[in-house]
Amino acid sequence: MxxxxxxxxxxxxxxxxxxxxxxxxxxxxxxSKMGMWxxxxxxxxxxxxxFILYMAYRHQYNADFHSAAKALNMTLGTINTxxxxxxSLTMALSIAAIQRAKKGLSVFFLIATLGLAAAFLVNKxxxxxxxxxxxxxxxxxxxxxxxxxxxxxYGLYYTMTGLHCLHVIVxxxxxxxxxxxVLRGSVNSDKNVQLENSGLYWHLVDLIWIxxxxxxxxxx
Amino acid sequence: xxxxxxxxxxxxxGYGGYVLIWLILMGLTGATVAVSGIDLGDYILFTALLIAxxxxxxxxxxxxxxxxxxxxxxxxxLVALFVLLSVFILTSFDVFYR
Numbered sequence: 001m002x003x004x005x006x007x008x009x010x011x012x013x014x015x016x017x018x019x020x021x022x023x024x025x026x027x028x029x030x031x032s033k034m035g036m037w038x039x040x041x042x043x044x045x046x047x048x049x050x051f052i053l054y055m056a057y058r059h060q061y062n063a064d065f066h067s068a069a070k071a072l073n074m075t076l077g078t079i080n081t082x083x084x085x086x087x088s089l090t091m092a093l094s095i096a097a098i099q100r101a102k103k104g105l106s107v108f109f110l111i112a113t114l115g116l117a118a119a120f121l122v123n124k125x126x127x128x129x130x131x132x133x134x135x136x137x138x139x140x141x142x143x144x145x146x147x148x149x150x151x152x153x154y155g156l157y158y159t160m161t162g163l164h165c166l167h168v169i170v171x172x173x174x175x176x177x178x179x180x181x182v183l184r185g186s187v188n189s190d191k192n193v194q195l196e197n198s199g200l201y202w203h204l205v206d207l208i209w210i211x212x213x214x215x216x217x218x219x220x
Numbered sequence: 221x222x223x224x225x226x227x228x229x230x231x232x233x234g235y236g237g238y239v240l241i242w243l244i245l246m247g248l249t250g251a252t253v254a255v256s257g258i259d260l261g262d263y264i265l266f267t268a269l270l271i272a273x274x275x276x277x278x279x280x281x282x283x284x285x286x287x288x289x290x291x292x293x294x295x296x297x298l299v300a301l302f303v304l305l306s307v308f309i310l311t312s313f314d315v316f317y318r
Contacts, residue, residue, distance in 0.1 A: 030290060037293060041300045048304050055308070056315045074253070081249050089242040092283045093235055196285070203284045210275045214268035218256035 029193040036197040040204050043167075047208050050160050054215060057152050064149020069219045071136065072157070073127055077217035080123050081209065087116035088206040091175075091199045098182060101189035110179045113202065117172045124165055157216055164212060167205045174198045233282060241282045248275050 058065050094109035135142040138158055143151045178198050181187040187195050252271040260267060281287040286294060 033289070034293070034296070037296055041296075044300060044304060048307065052308060052311050055312065059315055074256075078249065078253055082246065085242060085245045085249065088245075088279060088283050089238055092233075092238045096233065096235060096238065200284055203279055206283075207276050207279055210279070211269075211272050214252055214256070214272055218252065218268055219264070220256065 027191070032193045033197060033200075036200050040200060043204060043208075047160075047163070050156070050163070051211070051215075054156050054160070057149075057156065061147070061149025061152060064147045065153050066219055068150040068153040069216060071131075071134070072217050073130070074217050076123055076127050077213055080120055081213045083116050083120045083123070084206045084209050087113045087120070088203055090116065091202045095192065095195055095199050098187065098192050098195060099189060103182065103185075103188070106182055106195075107179065110175060110182065114172055114175055114179070117168055117175070120168055121165065124161070160212055161216070164205070164208055167208070171198075171202050171205050174201060233285075233288075238282070241278050245275055245278060 090109045090112040094106045094113060097103075097106035097109060131137060136154055137143070138155055143154055175198055178187060178195050181194060248271055252268055255267050255271070256264070280297070286297065
């Protein structure tokens with residue numbers, strides 16, 4: 001479907017330019033989406049590198065990884081997985097709503113997505129605070145005195161879930177802007193590629209968590 | 221004429237369709253948690269990653285609309301995944317058989 005691009009190029013030639021100039025500003029939604037996907041691929045490489053590190057160290061310290069992971073709160077991890085999945089649903093519904101010109105519904109689902117993202121962060125806060133209380137954080141005495149495998153496991157845990165958290169926060173900032181745009185009407189049923197691209201970013205955040213969850217919380 | 225028609229007036233997935241995919245994703249999450257309690261030996265990691273990949277497939281195809289996007293997006297993603305997988309496989313040969 002290269003049609004939009006091809007037509008965008010041909011359009012000035014095939015149309016009366018004075019007339020079309022007022023009709024619409026040049027816009028290429030497919031190109032915009034493509035740019036977003038290229039950005040997402042760089043994110044994939046960023047996290048991919050960390051996953052490779054995880055793979056190599058898990059191979060080297062398999063037993064330590066298993067015993068260290070037992071201290072992670074599986075229930076909290078599962079709840080957070082469900083929260084993110086639900087937020088992915090509300091994000092998709094928000095886009096579907098704006099495309100059907102249902103502004104109110106779209107706003108409602110966007111706010112729901114933001115609320116779920118905040119709930120995810122609150123859970124993460126409690127999870128990390130509990131770990132700090134048990135003296136498990138990079139450089140803590142418990143970890144320094146323990147096995148190097150355990151130290152590396154928690155190093156990876158804090159780096160990978162921390163970087164993921166950062167993405168959740170960035171996603172919330174982006175979605176807050178989208179909320180304003182939808183409310184103002186600059187993102188509407190005709191022009192909503194910004195919201196779609198923000199959705200792509202949000203789903204990527206969910207995708208990364210889908211792999212982080214079993215690798216950290218579900219190894220016994 | 222509006223050349224954005226092709227990307228904007230296509231409502232492929234209804235609200236119900238998204239909810240259905242979400243229910244599948246929740247079911248798979250339940251499955252992966254349940255399976256983690258069973259001692260499958262060497263297959264634990266494999267099963268966990270398999271379920272995670274199925275979940276990722278649904279998120280990418282339906283939630284991220286790739287199923288309905290132009291073929292060029294599918295090619296993009298396949299190439300990116302191929303690169304990532306190659307790096308993983310080549311690194312694993314180095315790590316596992318050193």
